Amino acid sequence: MRDFALAPPVTTPLTGGLADTVFETAARTPTLPVLSRRPDGASTDWEEVTAVELRDEVVDLAKGFVASGISPGHRVAIMARTRYEWTVLCNALWTVGAEVVPVYPTSSREQVEWILRDANCVGVVVEDEQSVMTVGSVCAALSSLRNVWQLDAGALEQLAQRGELVPLTTVNSLRRIVLPDSTAVIAYTSGTSGRPLGCALSHRSLASPCDTLLAGWGHTAAPAGRQPSVLAFLPFSHVYGLMIQGLCLRGGILMGHQPDIGAEALAESLRTFRPTYLYAVPSVFEKIYKNFLRAAQEAGRGALFERAAQTARDFAAAVERQRLGRGSGPGFDLRLQHALFERTVYRRLRAALGGRVHRATSGGSPLHRDLSLFYEGIGIYVHDGYGLTETSGGITMQPLGREKTGTVGQALPGMDIRVADDGEILVRGPSVFQGYVNDEAATRAALWGGWLATGDLGFLDSDGYLTITGRKKDVIITSSGKSVAPASLEQRLRMHPLVHQAVVVGDNRPCVGALITLDPDFLAHWRGNLMLHGDTQSREAREENALREEIGRAVAAANSTVSRSESIRAFRILPQPFDQTNGLLTPSMKLRRDSIVAHYAAEIEAMYQARARLPRQSAPPEEVLGWDDSDDVFR
Template identity: 30%
Template sequence: MYEWQNLAEMFMAGVERRGAGPFLWAKMDGAYVSKSWTEAADEVSKLARGLRKLGVGPGDRVVLCSESRPEWPLAIIAIMAIGGIAVPAYTTNTVADHLHILADSGAVGAITSSTALSERVLAASQTHNIKFLITMDKFETAQSPGTDLYDWDGLLSAGAKEPDDIAAAIAERKIDDTAALIYTSGTGGAPKGVMLSHKAIMHNCEGARDALEEIGLDDEVFLSFLPLSHSYEFMAGMFFPISIAAQIYYAEGIEYLSRNLTEARPTIMTAVPRLYEVMHGRIAKGVEQAGGAKQKLFNAAVELGSREFLEPGSLGFGEKIKNALVDKLVRNKVRNNFGGRLKALVSGGAPLNYEIGLFFTALGLRLLQGYGQTESAPLISVNRPKRIKLKTVGPPVKNTEVRIADDGEILARGDQVMQGYWRNQDATNKAIIDGWLHTGDVGHMDEDGYIEITDRKKDIIVNSGGDNLSPQRVEGFLTLQPEISQAMVHGDKRPHLVGIIVPDAEFASEWAKENSKPEELAELIGDSEFARAIDGAVDRVNADLAVNERVRRVMLIADAFSTDNEMMTPSLKVRRYKVMETYGERLEALY
């Protein structure tokens, strides 16, 4: 059924196909430099042999904590090639997070990049001792860690001296072997280790390829900037590109994304909704500042593009001419800002606001929303390029079954379903029943088999009147307002909704200057006039919501939800329980 028996074999097929062609791109001295497929294969072989010399064998867990860079996929493939299990870890993890993963997984070693990341993992290893730590960058420590330290280049040199039998080792790996142990980002508590087989990830790659073949897949180019430790980027930004022998550029960081887009000129790009929201805000802000004819042309592009998408053929003769004009003057410029050859933007990891999706679609960018979770490796469904329904997450991918339970929960079945939670049979038994993965998401399927997500089952608010309300829907509308950066609503077993608002920093700064107020947000949130300005934004949203969805009172906070304060996951989803730990009493006081 599958073309390959394991992910390392899949990688070697790409090596055979592309040879000396470019594979992985990273910035060196201000310019992108590539590593070819053959160079990558040589490095994988040496690293695999080096790891085996350190004692890594089939079933052994090795943690990988690094920012996105070429060494990341090479390390993952090397671990898998000798039968090891890769355990990705976020660079934002605290020492306590690392300790949990090291202890829970029983890792024998770790691979890290920077000094800061290495020190954090070493600190955690003082409680759960690992045998070795391999650092990509030069690393020196005054501590006596009790762990053998190796640098990347040194281990490659040592591996080169070992017998070169990695091809035979790869051939021994089975399709049902566990390939990776990916820890959930923990929106609801301590992360659980999700066991994913080679087959699960290859099922995802095959499903993604089947969905995207409509736009023609050839020598594709990806720009990777999401954390590779997240299951979404792990598959969509790493293994899927490998499966189609694509090139991968690694972004320097979110702050350099605009520059990297024009340098890499990607044909396919994956991102989470929060990034699209930020980009939408920046574009809208720039257009507003430009004003005049530019603003009118831009607004016309959005308005006409939206109508043409929603009601094909509805534009009159004069409107068609105007639409063609703004396509050249506005949409071409937008497309060029994304590199000029983008075939598709893919959104996943969290629900995409409909208005955001429509905005980019109207500007001539093909935006495909997909759906899944770590427990499904992670892909379950995705929109098809030739039939996009922005309010949905598309139909199930190839060889995937989806049904809706009596209580509205989405259930999925297929080869992508996890093997279970690591050393947690009780949780596994609750998540997988009769082969069906219980996603914890609520939704329905339309007449075409497209899935529409309502909310997370556990996040649904049931007010005191018994109404089921979607917090993500309300929060999505709030954060579309230029005055609001982040929002979280609350109201379970209460008569109405209340919320937390993080004001937009740029809006707050400009408002303060115009009103001769202090620019520090911490001071502004206590200003009654500023609070009224934010209330105005909430009122605009409320005007378009059902009565029971309206947010009656809000509190303003200056500190944004972030990974640093643990109120957001690395994939930029709000950890509601963490927010409630800090602000719960103040929210309750609003009633």
């Protein structure tokens, strides 16, 4: 199927490597601020780095890499959080024709060994002593690894000193032989099942979605006359983070780095850096919304916030109908309500994000439509993006003036999308990867006649807007043969403030069930508002019953969006969240479903056995959902 996107914007063809951007920007606008950093890592003061300053630092490091024996085609891993040095290092490596291998700093010893060996890395840049120890423990198995540089031990300064005698002409000569189709990055998939695969991404494929987005939508990143700015906090170890970096450098967007993505640290950086555009994943947008709600409730304005939130959603939905030619837009009463809440609520919410964000992109997994409408209604339009590691990031975008919330937009100019008979999304275009490193069989399985089989399920509507319904391998088939895509149910469950994570299960089971973890901050707030009296044992029992009922309401709300055969008929609240330390979450925050099901096999079995013991007709609603006396979340 031909894509329905806007006409291809005019973009300048890439003639060299990605590092050329740093040099070209420095020559064209040497004093333009391109990066912003906090010298001590904790200060609220941001220090701007100009284009020429960045170029000079890149050159110094490139010389150091040459002096260290790094040559074109060599692979060097970067194992660090999203920090200023990441951007400088990868551009220095690209300058000398080396290939960057991103590694999550939270990766296990086994994952680090596999990636460094599979990519045949000759060097690795790590962040701290702990990472040095991790790499050191696997060095014996890595015959090609010759260099380990530690950022917190002065690696940048040491590299610059080592390269002092390397002539500038050597660096320039190496940079000029880098071609657009040279490999720039070996990005390893998260490995939700099996070992991660290394996706070879060329300079051209990484630049393609960035240049297309900048040409067609770059002007929306900030009001006219103001330099756009982005706070980068998503991991550069993931292709989404790399795309953000590329957009900023190639588009003249001021980029700040935030390595700590804890709620308090991120909130403080947003307030002080004051970005004009926000890139995040759904869990961040969900957490921000829950924090808004919790703060309002703590201030005794919870009901006011909920009315304001509903008005925002209603207003945004009416505006959407108008722009799509399906309605007349918000009525007088709705506009009046919205204007009132703009003065009393919405502008304060935007101020919590720095006060200048007016557009945003959510990626990594689908964003719930209600949440997207909420943000649009308070003055921050959130585009739900779609992309893969294998496509160097972005595949789709919302056409300006015809945005359709709940979809991921239309194919980017130059990209083609079609949907196979089984619902799998197939794509082709200039950003598609070169193949999997050292795995021709996997490459052949993914690329069918020039089309990439994404593994995602979805559909195109009559106007070419794409909707993602889930992952092909995540589809659940119950014992009655009913196929259930869990993503929408999980998404709807997470909309409840108490729900942190949700995993829908039910393969070869009589009905669909769910494992649920709770948001610790909102749970503490919720408990504080119960104000239960009596002895400790009595309070705990009543608190547990109240929690059961509240989560039961969240499940009922999720079930209202699907048929009865697809609805959740049993669930269990787990005492601990899924995270990377217990191996149940990937570094890119995706659920390891197979591992979760295996880890909680006993709990899942007990959940279904409890349901099987319940009377079919006379059971009250919460029992139908699968609660029994052993389902104690407080132990």
